[in-house]
Amino acid sequence: MARGARPARGPAGVLQAPGVHRGDPGVHRGARSRLWGVRRGAGSRSFSAWSSACAGDPRRRGGEDMEVKDANAALLSNYEVFQLLTDLKEQRKESGKNKHSSGQQNLNTITYETLKYISKTPCKHQSPEIVREFLTAMKSHKLTKAEKLQLLNHRPVTAVEIQLMVEESEERLTEEQIEALLHTVTSILPAGPEAEQQQNASDDVAMDEEDPA
Amino acid sequence: MFVLVEMVDTVRIPPWQFERKLNDSIDEELNKKLANKVMYNVGLCICLFDITKLEDAYVFPGDGASHTKVHFRYVVFHPFLDEILIGKIKGCSPEGVHVSLGFFDDILIPPESLQQPAKFDEAEQVWVWEYETEEGAHDLYMDIGEEVRFRVVDESFVDTSPTGPSSAEAASSSEELPKKEAPYTLMGSISEPGLGLLSWWTSS
Numbered sequence: 001m002a003r004g005a006r007p008a009r010g011p012a013g014v015l016q017a018p019g020v021h022r023g024d025p026g027v028h029r030g031a032r033s034r035l036w037g038v039r040r041g042a043g044s045r046s047f048s049a050w051s052s053a054c055a056g057d058p059r060r061r062g063g064e065d066m067e068v069k070d071a072n073a074a075l076l077s078n079y080e081v082f083q084l085l086t087d088l089k090e091q092r093k094e095s096g097k098n099k100h101s102s103g104q105q106n107l108n109t110i111t112y113e114t115l116k117y118i119s120k121t122p123c124k125h126q127s128p129e130i131v132r133e134f135l136t137a138m139k140s141h142k143l144t145k146a147e148k149l150q151l152l153n154h155r156p157v158t159a160v161e162i163q164l165m166v167e168e169s170e171e172r173l174t175e176e177q178i179e180a181l182l183h184t185v186t187s188i189l190p191a192g193p194e195a196e197q198q199q200n201a202s203d204d205v206a207m208d209e210e211d212p213a
Numbered sequence: 214m215f216v217l218v219e220m221v222d223t224v225r226i227p228p229w230q231f232e233r234k235l236n237d238s239i240d241e242e243l244n245k246k247l248a249n250k251v252m253y254n255v256g257l258c259i260c261l262f263d264i265t266k267l268e269d270a271y272v273f274p275g276d277g278a279s280h281t282k283v284h285f286r287y288v289v290f291h292p293f294l295d296e297i298l299i300g301k302i303k304g305c306s307p308e309g310v311h312v313s314l315g316f317f318d319d320i321l322i323p324p325e326s327l328q329q330p331a332k333f334d335e336a337e338q339v340w341v342w343e344y345e346t347e348e349g350a351h352d353l354y355m356d357i358g359e360e361v362r363f364r365v366v367d368e369s370f371v372d373t374s375p376t377g378p379s380s381a382e383a384a385s386s387s388e389e390l391p392k393k394e395a396p397y398t399l400m401g402s403i404s405e406p407g408l409g410l411l412s413w414w415t416s417s
Contacts, residue, residue, distance in 0.1 A: 066222040071255050073286060074217040081215045081259070081288055088260060103245040110249035110259055113316035114290075121299070150297055153214065160407040160414060164297055164364070 075145065078123035078153045079131060085111050085118075122155040125190035134188045141181055142172075155189045157182065214298065217262055218255055218289045221282065222246075226270075228277045239264065239283055247287060251396040254370050256291030257317055290317060292365045292399065299411070302359050305339045310355055312363060312401060319395040322363060326402035328409055342409070353413060360411045363401035371396050 089111060118124065131152065138148050143166060150165040159178050163169045169178065224242045226235070240261055247258040266284035273280065292298060300312040300320060310327065312320040324331065328342045334354075342353040355361070373396045403409040 066220060068252070068255060069219040069221055069284070071218050071291075072216055073219045075293075076215040076217055076288060078214060084262065084288065085260065104241075106249035107244045107260060110316055114259055117315040146293060146296070154297065154299070158407075158414070164362075164405060164407045167295075 075149055077131065077149060078118050078121060079126040081114065082118045082123055085115050089115070121153065122189060122191060123153060126152075130188060130190065134185075137184050137188055141177070141184075151181075151185055152189070155185060155191070157186055214290060214292050214296065215259065216256070216289050216291045217286050218252075218258075219265070219284070219286050221284050224281050224283050226279045226281065228279075231279070235267070235270070235281070236264065239267070239281065243283070243285060243287075251370075252289070253372050253374075253396070256289040257397060259288040259290055259316075262286040262288050292368075294365060294368075296365045297362060297408075298365060298401075299360055299362050302355055302357050302361055304357055305333070305355060307333055310340055310361075312361060317399075319398040320363075320401055321398060322361075322401040322403055326366065326400070326404050328404055342413075353410070355410065361403060362408050362411060362414075363403045364405065364408060365399055366402045367400035369398050369400075371398075 134152060135148065138151070143151070147166050151162075154161070154165065156162050156165060159175075159182065162173075162178050162181060166173065173181065222243070224239050226238045226242065230238050243261050248260055249258070251257050262285070264283060264285045268282040268284075270279040270281040272278070298314070300314045303311040303313040303318065305311070307324075309321050309323040311318075312322060314320070324333070324340070327340060328344075330343045332341055332343060333339075334341050337354075339357075340355045342355070344351040344353050371394045373394060407414055
């Protein structure tokens with residue numbers, strides 16, 4: 001086989017299993033099981049070569065190790081994770097049968113606990129429109145991405161909380177600005193489950209639909 | 214609190230699952246492998262976000278299963294430094310206050326990062342903030358089950374993968390591994406105004 005585009009194939013090609021070889025696995029298209037049938041006599045050799053290739057030098061194991069391409073590709077708000085987990089739960093409920101297999105137990109545990117945690121925060125009542133409105137309103141305050149994310153996740157109602165989340169807030173924000181920021185946050189973001197009782201005292205027109213009797 | 218991590222991995226689908234849609238099988242396999250597990254230097258993996266690319270699937274000699282290289286994004290719990298989080302007190306010990314988020318338990322607030330002055334009440338095994346006002350000292354107890362707001366000041370990853378046979382001599386000298394280390398721990402601090410039990414700071 002003199003096709004230059006396939007470096008793994010050569011006189012000793014049968015001993016190197018495709019895909020295990022470092023290099024471009026895309027060179028091989030699809031399962032080549034029929035080729036192995038052709039080389040009958042070499043069958044046993046190729047098997048042992050493959051298993052030794054796998055068990056041996058990790059450098060030769062090409063695409064078989066898990067690799068992290070970017071450990072910080074994007075920050076997610078609690079609302080986005082809440083949405084994702086709720087959708088996942090719905091999907092799994094519909095497909096029914098294999099939820100309880102031992103392999104799925106970890107996923108069940110982590111989704112249940114994380115959902116439980118986020119449901120107790122104000123993020124539960126948010127929506128994509130609210131988040132968009134919030135971020136547009138935040139543009140004028142000149143905060144960093146991390147600060148805006150914390151405000152979105154926690155919905156602070158007091159000045160002391162703002163000071164915790166915004167770095168060097170005494171230097172960057174005056175008292176009126178902090179008040180304005182608080183007002184934006186509390187008016188755009190809906191209150192959390194426990195904060196509803198505390199909201200009664202304030203004169204903000206409540207965004208939440210539930211009636212806290 | 215949560216970040217998206219882009220990863221690449223080879224997923225093995227056994228032949229008896231070939232009738233299922235490949236995407237569903239891969240989703241399940243990835244979640245089975247990563248959900249609720251801590252990845253070294255990455256964080257606690259929660260669930261799969263999406264699959265960005267599927268490369269060709271190969272069948273290797275001697276193994277009937279298909280192997281597919283998958284590029285995907287995973288939701289990982291990995292708070293950034295100085296992030297404010299709210300958790301529940303799980304317990305107190307002389308090492309500090311242990312806080313839990315429900316899905317993540319290994320958060321410690323060491324004694325020096327508590328609101329000062331603080332003392333450990335041996336009888337009740339609880340940390341106390343001795344808050345001074347003009348009236349006198351109030352003892353504010355940090356009881357179990359209370360919600361606290363804290364700042365993440367440090368994180369540490371421990372590689373808990375099993376050691377090879379070469380260290381067997383060292384391991385056999387001690388009966389068992391001394392203690393099970395948590396693969397991912399966070400250090401918190403509540404020494405600023407606004408931090409600590411939520412009940413301390415709600416205006417009444």
